[in-house]
Amino acid sequence: MTTDIWTTPERQALRTAVEDYTRTEIAPRLPQWEDDGELPRDLHRQTAKAGFLAIGFPEEVGGDGGDLVDACIAAEAMLHAGGSSGLQASLFTHSISTPHIIDSGNADLIDRYVRPTLAGEMIGSLGVTEPGGGSDVANISTRAVRDGDHYVVNGAKTFITSGVRADFVTTAVRTGDAGHGGISLLVIDKDTPGFTVGRSLRKMGWHCSDTAELSFEDVRVPVENLVGEENAGFYYIAQQFVSERINLATQAHATAQRSLDLAAAYARERETFGKPLIARQVIRHKLVEMHSRTAAARALTHEVVERSLETDKSDPRLILDAVVAKNVAVACAEFVVSEAVQVFGGMGYMRESEIDRHYRDARILGIGGGATEVMKDLAAKLLGY
Numbered sequence: 074m075t076t077d078i079w080t081t082p083e084r085q086a087l088r089t090a091v092e093d094y095t096r097t098e099i100a101p102r103l104p105q106w107e108d109d110g111e112l113p114r115d116l117h118r119q120t121a122k123a124g125f126l127a128i129g130f131p132e133e134v135g136g137d138g139g140d141l142v143d144a145c146i147a148a149e150a151m152l153h154a155g156g157s158s159g160l161q162a163s164l165f166t167h168s169i170s171t172p173h174i175i176d177s178g179n180a181d182l183i184d185r186y187v188r189p190t191l192a193g194e195m196i197g198s199l200g201v202t203e204p205g206g207g208s209d210v211a212n213i214s215t216r217a218v219r220d221g222d223h224y225v226v227n228g229a230k231t232f233i234t235s236g237v238r239a240d241f242v243t244t245a246v247r248t249g250d251a252g253h254g255g256i257s258l259l260v261i262d263k264d265t266p267g268f269t270v271g272r273s274l275r276k277m278g279w280h281c282s283d284t285a286e287l288s289f290e291d292v293r294v295p296v297e298n299l300v301g302e303e304n305a306g307f308y309y310i311a312q313q314f315v316s317e318r319i320n321l322a323t324q325a326h327a328t329a330q331r332s333l334d335l336a337a338a339y340a341r342e343r344e345t346f347g348k349p350l351i352a353r354q355v356i357r358h359k360l361v362e363m364h365s366r367t368a369a370a371r372a373l374t375h376e377v378v379e380r381s382l383e384t385d386k387s388d389p390r391l392i393l394d395a396v397v398a399k400n401v402a403v404a405c406a407e408f409v410v411s412e413a414v415q416v417f418g419g420m421g422y423m424r425e426s427e428i429d430r431h432y433r434d435a436r437i438l439g440i441g442g443g444a445t446e447v448m449k450d451l452a453a454k455l456l457g458y
Contacts, residue, residue, distance in 0.1 A: 079375060084146055087128075091150035094123055100155030107280035107430070110273060111238060112163045114196065120164060121193030127167075134175050135188035141316070141378050144168075145323045152327035153334070155427065158434045159279030161324060162441075166235040169317055170197035170243045173258055173309045177301040186241055186260055198239035200230040200261075200287060201310065210245070210310060211253035215289060217246035219296070224248070224259060226267075226292040236285025237273045239263060244289075245306055253307035258300035267292040278433030314443070315386045318399040319378055321442045325402035325435070326370040329409035332431050333363045336413040339420075356416060363409045370405035374398045393455040396448045403439040410435045 078084075098119065106112050120126040129144030130136025148161060167190045174182045189195040203213055215228025226246055236242065242261050249255025261268060271286035301309055337360055340351040350356050377391075377398045384391045410432045414421035421428050439445040 078142055078379065079146065084143065087143060088146050088150045091125055091147045092154040094120075094125060095151045095154035095156050098123075099151070099160065103155070103157065103160060103281065103430075106160075110275075110280060111283040112160070112281055114238065116164060117196060118193035121191065126164070126193055127191035129168075130171075130191055131175070134183050135191040137191075141319065141381055145319070145374075145378055148320065148323050149327040149330075152324065152331050155331075157279075157281070157430055158324040158328055158438065159282045159430075162234050162279055163282035166196065166198050166239070167191065168320060169199045169234075169313065170239075170241075172313050172316070173243060173300050174260065176309065176312065179300065181297060182260060182300065195240045196235055196238050198233050198235040198242050198285075200233050200236070200242040200244040202230060202232045204229055204231045204286075211256070211307060212251070213245050213247060213256060215244070215246050217248050217257065217259060217294070219248070220293075222296050223293040224296065224299070226259065226261065226289040226294055228289050229271075230287040231285075232274070233285045233287055235283060236287055237270055237283035239285075242287065243300065245310060248306075249304040255304055256306040256310075257303050258306040258309055259294050260298040260300060261289070261292060261294050265292050265294065276437075278430075278436055280430075280433075312386050315381060315391055315395045317442045318395040318448075319374065319381065321438055322370070322374040322377070322395070322398040322402035325399070325406040325438050326367055326374055328431050328435055328438075329363070329367040329370065329402075329406045332406075332410045332413040332428060333360065333367055335428050335431075336360065336363065336416040339417055350416065359412050359416060363412050366405040366408055370398075370402040373401055389455050393452055396443075396452045396455070399442065400439075400445055400448050400452075403435075403445060406435045406438060 117126060124137050125147055127136040128139050128147045129141055132138045151161060171187045171190055174187050186195065186197060190197050201210060203215060215226065215230065217224040217226045233242065240263050244259050244261050246257055246259055247255050248257040267290040269288045271288055274284045274286065276284060340356050340360065341349055343350045377394045380394060381391060413428050414432050417426060417428055420426050423429060
């Protein structure tokens, strides 16, 4: 396929608009938000008003329209202009908390949760990971037992992005027997009695993205908050894996590009022994290698994005391609951010330098959305190895 779809006049305008918004409204305030440990709620409303919060979401459910190409362009532009993957994880948590609700077609849940979230009036998160579970989604233990018109939920979740600020959590619970066939999704309101945010977790990176431990003790959730069919939750979660992994691959190669740009600019400005750093062959060669890996990761990710527009998400080939793109882009980001810090030298180790943030933030990309090792094992199975 041609990549012309990435450079249409409309999409060039979108890229420019998001870059301008990021430079003026986000980048100057990001250090303070990192110190605060969370984003202000007003940023969600402001970004929605600017037309950038719900790109790629259908207009009929309150989104800004466009497709995955548009969403990836916006993500790239935000990172290229000084945003961060931690910022995106927090500001766009609805990209993992609302698609299951949208796909269910439940008009009531869409009106109560999706529309206000895409308007920036509510914040939603996705509750899957458990203290003893990690990537083993099929064996979650948080249980929901039907009691009349309610489910009674007991259990715990951890590492929940935006869990501190969230107004609701789209939560994976066990409603049936062991294994993937006994899992359902419930939308649970934060103010429901028995629902507790244990603490905000301190992390290596993603400092502006609040991350929570959640506990449920006899939490009564109305039956009408069931997403789709009972015991079909694992399928709904798995359906979104392709999009999530493509988003993470996009964050990874965009982080690499921003880190390369910062390193190249610093190499031109920084003088050592009477010459700018970029005059040293070893530095130039570093930059070339960083560029080469970034260009390859971006090309692969873009190819998978384009294929996803015309391929069912359950197609094994697309699942494989998304897995490979994520792993390649993550490896690229990890290499480039490390080399960028090396180019910066001591300044790269300082919290005041932007490259420090990208170095810390990049480390989670090979863990979230399926750890690199889990992705390799899945790829092996899909390839028949």
